[in-house]
Amino acid sequence: MKKLIITAAVCGAEVTREQTPYIPITPEEIAQEACLARKAGASIIHVHVRDKEGKPTQDVNVFKEVVNLIRSNCPDVIIQVSTGGAVGMSAQERLQSIYSNPEMATLDVGTTNFGDDIFVNDLPLIRLFAKEMSEKGIMPEFECFEIGHIYNALRVVKEGLIKGHLHFDFVLGVPGACPADVRNLVRMVDSIPQDASWTVAGVGRHEFPMAAHAIAMGGHVRVGLEDNIYLSKGILAKSNAELVKRAVEMARAIGREIATPDEAREILGLK
Ligand code: KMH
Ligand code: ZN
Numbered sequence: 485m486k487k488l489i490i491t492a493a494v495c496g497a498e499v500t501r502e503q504t505p506y507i508p509i510t511p512e513e514i515a516q517e518a519c520l521a522r523k524a525g526a527s528i529i530h531v532h533v534r535d536k537e538g539k540p541t542q543d544v545n546v547f548k549e550v551v552n553l554i555r556s557n558c559p560d561v562i563i564q565v566s567t568g569g570a571v572g573m574s575a576q577e578r579l580q581s582i583y584s585n586p587e588m589a590t591l592d593v594g595t596t597n598f599g600d601d602i603f604v605n606d607l608p609l610i611r612l613f614a615k616e617m618s619e620k621g622i623m624p625e626f627e628c629f630e631i632g633h634i635y636n637a638l639r640v641v642k643e644g645l646i647k648g649h650l651h652f653d654f655v656l657g658v659p660g661a662c663p664a665d666v667r668n669l670v671r672m673v674d675s676i677p678q679d680a681s682w683t684v685a686g687v688g689r690h691e692f693p694m695a696a697h698a699i700a701m702g703g704h705v706r707v708g709l710e711d712n713i714y715l716s717k718g719i720l721a722k723s724n725a726e727l728v729k730r731a732v733e734m735a736r737a738i739g740r741e742i743a744t745p746d747e748a749r750e751i752l753g754l755k
Pocket of ligand 2: 493530532568710
């Protein structure tokens with residue numbers, strides 16, 4: 485099995501200070517959490533940013549500030565910015581993050597129910613994001629909330645908008661979207677090309693059960709406060725690093741080694 489790539493989704497758009505005091509909000513806090521997560525074993529940091537009031541923003545200047553802070557404090561980590569932003573943002577607003585010079589960006593490849601809301605990712609938006617990322621040499625990670633989303637990704641690949649190695653993230657357990665169930669995961673893994681790589685992000689209490697399946701199946705893992713704020717039932721994680729450390733321990737327990745950022749670059753075909 486290849487070494488395990490751990491992505492830390494350190495902040496997200498939805499989690500509030502009321503839910504957990506440990507969610508990083510300012511650029512300094514986000515960068516600090518990113519670097520501690522790197523030290524704990526993460527090789528990719530999935531980055532969202534917040535405005536001064538703690539609300540989600542896709543402001544390119546805030547992204548640049550966070551990207552620069554992460555690069556100066558932990559230069560080797562792979563930075564993956566979110567183009568998902570938050571529900572209700574326009575496509576142009578969401579796309580701003582890719583102008584902060586990241587190596588990777590998420591590309592949400594389908595519309596989905598997202599709790600009480602609808603997270604809109606129609607094909608024209610997907611094509612626009614794919615084209616812009618390709619032009620800038622940014623590697624997309626295809627965010628799939630449903631199995632059908634995989635086929636949207638494969639469609640834009642067929643249309644020539646994305647070239648090179650393909651990497652998917654199966655986000656399972658979002659209320660209203662595909663449940664976090666091992667049978668769903670297996671079906672999704674079977675639906676991507678054989679030479680593609682994949683990771684799984686289990687939402688809420690599904691974070692570690694999904695990680696366990698992925699570690700055993702040869703996939704990769706995303707953890708972090710964006711997806712789950714608990715270390716165990718009723719116990720808040722005090723940092724992203726604690727969640728990363730748990731994933732590292734799970735992998736080591738079954739003999740799977742952890743990828744460094746450079747090893748992750750190799751696996752993902754990143755230059
Ligand atoms: N905040 C969600 C609506 C992504 O980062 O690309 C979208 C999201 C996915 O988090
Ligand atoms: Zn995200």
